[in-house]
Amino acid sequence: MAVMKIQKTPSIRRMPTYLHKLVEMQMEGVPFVSTTQLADYMNLEPIVVRKDIGITGISGQPGIGYKTDKLIAAIRRFLGWDSVIEACLVGAGSLGSALLGYDGFENYGLKISTAFDRDTAKIGSYIHGREIFDYKQLPELVAQLGLKLGIICVPAPCAQAVADQLTDCGIKAIWNFANVSLKLPEDVVVQREVIAGGLALLSVKLGQQNSLINAEEKNGN
Amino acid sequence: MAVMKIQKTPSIRRMPTYLHKLVEMQMEGVPFVSTTQLADYMNLEPIVVRKDIGITGISGQPGIGYKTDKLIAAIRRFLGWDSVIEACLVGAGSLGSALLGYDGFENYGLKISTAFDRDTAKIGSYIHGREIFDYKQLPELVAQLGLKLGIICVPAPCAQAVADQLTDCGIKAIWNFANVSLKLPEDVVVQREVIAGGLALLSVKLGQQNSLINAEEKNGN
Known part of the structure; x- marks a missing residue:
């Protein structure tokens, strides 16, 4: 398995969330979307949103924003x-x-056929x-x-054998939900889904929030 | 809900994976772990691993690495x-x-009581x-x-009402698996889990791999 350098990991992770919101807006008939609207929705600073969208290669119109359908197409193409x-x-x-x-996967370019x-x-x-x-x-x-993509949801001890079987059958990309690091051929890409990764982020935010509250209490606020 | 700046998001996301591996090594009686070992396991460059571990505040010994139990303690404390x-x-x-x-959550500081x-x-x-x-x-x-932490696994249309109920009851942190952006009081932290975020990363890796293969074919390799 090749060590592939993925730049801008957090930006790429956020793309489906932008897409979800944009498709909603498109269905509501909203023709344009501003960075500020997206920043509010994502709970991010506008500058971060601008950078995220920038990597898809699309640019907005000053004072107007992005055409909703063009932005959807740009994100889909990028991914x-x-x-x-x-x-x-x-x-x-x-x-x-x-x-x-x-039921949202088809919006995300994925169909679980079998x-x-x-x-x-x-x-x-x-x-x-x-x-x-x-x-x-x-x-x-x-x-x-x-098929070229396999999703592994078996218990960790069985995951490597399943991965071997999948790659033997010509699978080139594995989305791994088992809590184990897979050894794979060079030409196979893998994404290991670690559910506790989000919990780690939440824990750090909670810790920061608690420090903030403690500091305010110390300051008599 | 406050916009909180979390630096080093990918590093924090990786912490549970380091922890998982380190606890395994500890159980096998491995007293020291090197950056290279962790880099191999994580499929990352050693420099990235060194930076990740650096944010927990621990430093390794040149040529030896980190004490397994101390590194586990440092990551747990950081999170x-x-x-x-x-x-x-x-x-x-x-x-x-x-x-x-x-069954792994208790290793990650979480107990779902009810x-x-x-x-x-x-x-x-x-x-x-x-x-x-x-x-x-x-x-x-x-x-x-x-309780201070609530995990939302209801369908998207019900999620805001559940979040309101939870915060009314004194919940200060929400792990949100519903595909919706929640509006929350300033003092409540939230982590929205977007399962398709990992799929986006996998798709980009697959796209890069395909370009690589196409380029090699063009070059006659």
Whole structure:
């Protein structure tokens, strides 16, 4: 697995949130959006929003802002979400089921075409309208559908074996929800989702807020 | 809700991953850990790891590295995870259930003490060993347990009402998994979890990988 340098990680992470808001505004018929509006929504400084949007290559009109539809298109193009990528999901436990039930992914360029599990109680059942297939059928179905993206939602001890299986079948990108670092071939990209990462940010904010309150109390405010 | 400036967001997000690995190493009896070992595990450049660890205030010994237990303590202290914070969770659907089933939170300073739902089919049932309480009991139980952190896993249209209820009950930090921007009092901190943020990063990596492959093909490699 190559060490790839991703610049502007926080900006890229924020793109789906901009997109979500912009699509909402587009549906409400809002033709233009200003940096200030987006900054209010994102709870960010306008300068940060301007920089975030800047990396998509679009520029706004002074005093007017961005054309809503053009900004949506620019973000989608930047992320490669202007066409939908099909994915398979492995592990239909509670997290896997939550992802299968998330109806916003198609706005984000992702379609989970097929889901697999090893549990005979789950195989053949439907979760959020999607059939769960036997994990043994994975090579056949991934090849047949020409899938390039795999989502791993199995317990950590099984994740490497699933990743190996997926890459053997031609998967080139893995979204890993298992709490483990995967060893992958050079030409496969991976994103490890660490749910506690957000908790770390929240904890630091809470700590800062508490220090602020303590300081104010000391100052008699 | 105050706009709080969090510096080094990606570094903070990575802290739980370092912690996970370090706790594993501690259990294996590894007394020292080097930047290179952590860089290999994290798939990052050593300089990035050094900077990440630097913000916790600990410094390593040249040629030896960090004492495993001291580094664990430094990260926990930095995040405020040296004592466990108790939280309530609202919305025991598939995502809420997945969070209730996640057994790693206590390592991350979080204990989900109680969970609520409005669905009578869920109230009184147990999910991953935890009883689901009636949402109506939230004010009473949050006060009784003195909880300060709330986790919102309800559908987006209900999230603001739940957030209002939580803050009315004295909750000071909200971990928001609903796909909506919450309006909160100045003294309440929030972390919005956007699952598609990781997908955006993966998509950009995949795009870069594809450009690389195309470039190599053009160059006849």
